Amino acid sequence: xxxxxxxxxxxxxxxxxxxxxxxxxxxxxxxxxxxxxxxxxxxxxxxxxxxxxxxxxxxxxxxxxxxxxxxxxxxxxxxxxxxxxxxxxxxxxxxxxxxxxxxxxxxxxxxxxxxxxxxxxxxxxxxxxxxxxxxxxxxxxxxxxxxxxxxxxxxxx
Numbered sequence: 041x042x043x044x045x046x047x048x049x050x051x052x053x054x055x056x057x058x059x060x061x062x063x064x065x066x067x068x069x070x071x072x073x074x075x076x077x078x079x080x081x082x083x084x085x086x087x088x089x090x091x092x093x094x095x096x097x098x099x100x101x102x103x104x105x106x107x108x109x110x111x112x113x114x115x116x117x118x119x120x121x122x123x124x125x126x127x128x129x130x131x132x133x134x135x136x137x138x139x140x141x142x143x144x145x146x147x148x149x150x151x152x153x154x155x156x157x158x159x160x161x162x163x164x165x166x167x168x169x170x171x172x173x174x175x176x177x178x179x180x181x182x183x184x185x186x187x188x189x190x191x192x193x194x195x196x197x
Contacts, residue, residue: 093160093178096187099150102175108148111141113162114181118154122191124184132158135165148173156180 064071094102102108110127112119119129130138132153142149149171153159159176166174177184185191 093156093176094150095178096184096189099175099177099184100189102148102150106148108150108175109142110150110152111162111166112152113158114153120194122181122185122193124152124181125190125192127152132162132165135162136169141166141169141171145169145171146173148175150175150177152177152184153180155182 099108099110103110110124112123112127112129113132113135114123114129115131116129119127123129128140130140149163149166151159151162151166151174153162156176156179159180163174163176179186181191
């Protein structure tokens with residue numbers, strides 16, 4: 041005696057039919073692209089956040105409790121328009137050979153730029169130079185200003 045399952049509510053019936061399998065087999069490039077693009081969208085989340093970086097409140101904690109050095113990788117004119125107090129201006133282009141970096145490579149560094157994009161590249165350069173405790177300010181100076189934290193301005197050099 042052969043038993044078959046009857047589903048009285050077809051919305052909950054199994055939906056994997058021969059037509060669905062044939063569709064997947066015939067359109068495997070599209071399915072592959074969908075899976076790859078989904079994986080790329082989830083990658084930052086799986087790697088621990090994008091958004092890579094620390095929020096302004098954590099940056100303040102690092103500065104106050106762990107004596108973090110703030111390095112602003114903006115260009116000098118952007119730095120002069122507004123920067124975090126006691127920040128060192130080391131533009132991203134000259135960061136590789138910069139002399140204003142701290143000698144102690146275990147000291148926490150908070151890397152800042154206008155929006156956080158250049159800071160992420162600057163953090164990679166500093167990690168490659170051997171600095172171990174590098175943090176990017178998520179959102180950059182924009183997020184710092186939105187948090188109503190103090191901003192200093194100076195004349196361009």
